[in-house]
Amino acid sequence: MRSPEAPRTDLSSQAEIDALQRENAVLRAEVTQLRSSLRMRAATIFAEAASSPRALISAPGRLWSLGREILNARAWRRVILGLECGLPDDALRHTAPGPGSASTVKTLGRHILSGTDLPRPALHVTDPALIEAISRTDELTRLVRDGPDWPTPAAQAAGPGSSRRVLMALHTGQPDQTNGYARRSHEILTALSALGWEAQGALRSPANDTGIPETLTNLYHRIGPVIPETNGLDAYVAAYADRLFEDIQRTRPALVHAASNHVTGRAAALAARRAGLPFIYEVRGLWEVTRQSVEPLYAGALGYRAQRRMEIETAKAADRLFVNGEAIADLFRDAGIPSERIVQVPNGVAPDQAPDPAAASALKARWGLDDRPVIGFAGSITSYEGLEDLFAACASLKHVPFQLLIIGDGPDMPALQNEAKRLGLDGQICWTGRVTPEDARTAYAFIDIAPLVRKDSPVTRLVPPLKPLDVMAGKAALIVSDLPPLKEFAADGRGVIVPPGSPTALAAALQGLLQDEASRTAMTQAAFAWIHKTRTWPEIAARIAGVYSDLLPRLPPA
Structure with missing residues (x-):
């Protein structure tokens, strides 16, 4: 016997119902987060104590437990302070440990900030954020100890001097920012273009972007978003290098020039080596030192030491190292970079910058x-x-x-x-x-x-x-x-x-x-x-162009 026919559902109505359910789920999550916040929970304890004798008796114990959670949250922030290594959009910053991980979190924080060896966590620790932190710590410890694994340079694919096209990998650019870093990038790209170079700034797309490379102006284009398959610095750099290599194959530059920090620099170095192109790294400042100026404890953290190691290793991988000050040059000389590979590229001004x-x-x-x-x-x-x-x-x-x-x-x-x-x-x-x-x-x-x-x-x-x-x-x-x-x-x-x-x-x-x-x-x-x-920026761009020409000896006249 045939079963009764199922009632038909209006697809548009069902879509509206699904959308409302999703919206309600978001609102419920927000209310739950608000109710679970430490400040709201403290206010609730005081409000209940004022209205109920039983709640008043239990209030000291509840407040003591809440205080322990606050201390654990602070300890977790100290762990993140030790772990961060300049990775963009670090998800670890926005996570917190479960109650069962509290003592391990505090132990991690003490050891990371003191710079001592990290104890292995107990096997019963199951908090996902803490497990990720342990994995991240192991990675940064390896980077501090051993440095990155660089691939063998590829053979020169097209030969040096095949064009005047330069790919400049940038952390950010003027389409998105107006800070000093973006301003310096824009002035250099503009002045190089005036000297006959096809200089293009390569920018990452937002993570929710379509992923299609996009030309922004005659000076900038986007390479698409960088979305690693797993968490961690190595995974991010590898995904970034893949994006840059795809861009190199598409735009066919003769040379790759990357600017701070080591995340962009190392990815560009890997992509340039894979393509067999000369690579220049430009250090405009050391981000770990800037952070230390407002967070003094960071100077002893694992993230600080890992960033310094990455900067030095990226500089060693470069055919030339650009620096914008003698103090930075001295730091890299002391780290073993030969003086003949270090080039001063200071800040500049536009020739017509006098105010109106x-x-x-x-x-x-x-x-x-x-x-x-x-x-x-x-x-x-x-x-x-x-x-x-x-x-x-x-x-x-x-x-x-x-x-x-x-x-x-x-x-x-x-x-x-x-x-x-x-x-x-x-x-x-x-x-x-x-x-x-x-x-x-x-x-x-x-x-x-x-x-x-x-x-x-x-x-x-x-x-x-x-x-x-x-x-x-x-x-x-x-x-x-x-x-x-x-x-x-x-x-x-x-x-x-x-x-x-x-x-x-x-x-x-x-x-x-x-x-x-x-x-x-x-x-x-x-x-x-x-x-x-x-x-002036034209004078500084001429210095840069001179280094480009040295690395591309068969370059024809402009």
């Missing part, structure tokens, strides 16, 4: 500045910039009219605003918050004195910023800390050099420049002439 007077006048009026001399800073407001020393110096200036201009934003801004109030600088200071890069550069046309008085720290001793060149291009008088990456800019009468961390010395320098306009003018003219003779 009309735009500068309008900007000054918009910010409410008057005719008093302007002492100005533009940049990220972080602890190593030494702004508290600048405020202390300004507070000590007597009988000298001036106004302070602070352009930018950052984690230390609230504390510095409180400090400015405490010092009585409220009536003399203008905080602009975050502005466009164009406005920041335009402001130097009416900034009279620009102190860049960074604190003495590993990152400030290593990485030269772009800011001094913007100051000089805008004809503002420069004051810098006596630190290797900064004092070169102020040498030979181009600026004033003061000891780092000395508000007294800074106050004396400010007072002298405020009272002597003729000295300020002579200083700014000398600085302006120097950067336009030695530090």
Whole structure:
């Protein structure tokens, strides 16, 4: 006998039902996460204790258990601090251990931060995030101990000098970012193109992208998303190298040039070797040192040591190493990179970067500045910039009219605003918050004195910023800390050099420049002439092109 026919379902209605069910599931998950949050649970304990005698009796024990969970969560964050190695979108940052993993997590955190050997976890640990952390730790330990496994270089596929096309693998670019890294990339690509090179910046696509390579402008294209099959640094770099190799096969460059950090550099080196092409690695800074400047404990972490090892190993794999400062060059020489393979490629300015007077006048009026001399800073407001020393110096200036201009934003801004109030600088200071890069550069046309008085720290001793060149291009008088990456800019009468961390010395320098306009003018003219003779992007691109030509000896004339 035939079974009764099943009722027919309206497909459109069923799709709507499925969509509503998915939406409800998301909302339920959000409510569950909110209810399970430590802050909400603490509030619930207090609320229940206020309404029930039984809950009041049990509240101390419940709060004690909650406190243990808070300590375990902090221990887990310390584990992640030790593990992270510059890998983009690290899922481990957003995970937390289960209650059964708490003591192992704390043990891991102590051992990783102290730099000692890692104990093997107990077999009963089953928390997925913790298991992933153990795997990641093993990988980073191997990288610190042994370094990466580099493949044997392939034979030259097409021969050097087959074209003037260069693939520049970049962490980010101006289509997505406007920071100093992206700005340097854009200026170099633009200047190389003007010299007759087909220079293209290769950018990764977002993880949810279609995966199809995409041309963005004449200077940039996307290679598609990097999606490794498994977690970990090696897996990510291998997937990134595969994407770059596919791009090399498609675009047929004669040379591969990658910029910081080691994740991009190592992937580009693997792809270039597989294709048999020359490889250049450009170190613009050491990211582990920058992170250490705001997280001092990171200096002893496994992630820090792994990143340093990866930077050195990537530099050793390169045919040439570009650095943007002598301090970085010294670090790699000490690590065994021959001096003849290291090339200085400093920061630069555009030849026509001088601000427009009309735009500068309008900007000054918009910010409410008057005719008093302007002492100005533009940049990220972080602890190593030494702004508290600048405020202390300004507070000590007597009988000298001036106004302070602070352009930018950052984690230390609230504390510095409180400090400015405490010092009585409220009536003399203008905080602009975050502005466009164009406005920041335009402001130097009416900034009279620009102190860049960074604190003495590993990152400030290593990485030269772009800011001094913007100051000089805008004809503002420069004051810098006596630190290797900064004092070169102020040498030979181009600026004033003061000891780092000395508000007294800074106050004396400010007072002298405020009272002597003729000295300020002579200083700014000398600085302006120097950067336009030695530090324009076309001049820097010519240095880079010279290295390209050395690596491609049969290159025909442009």
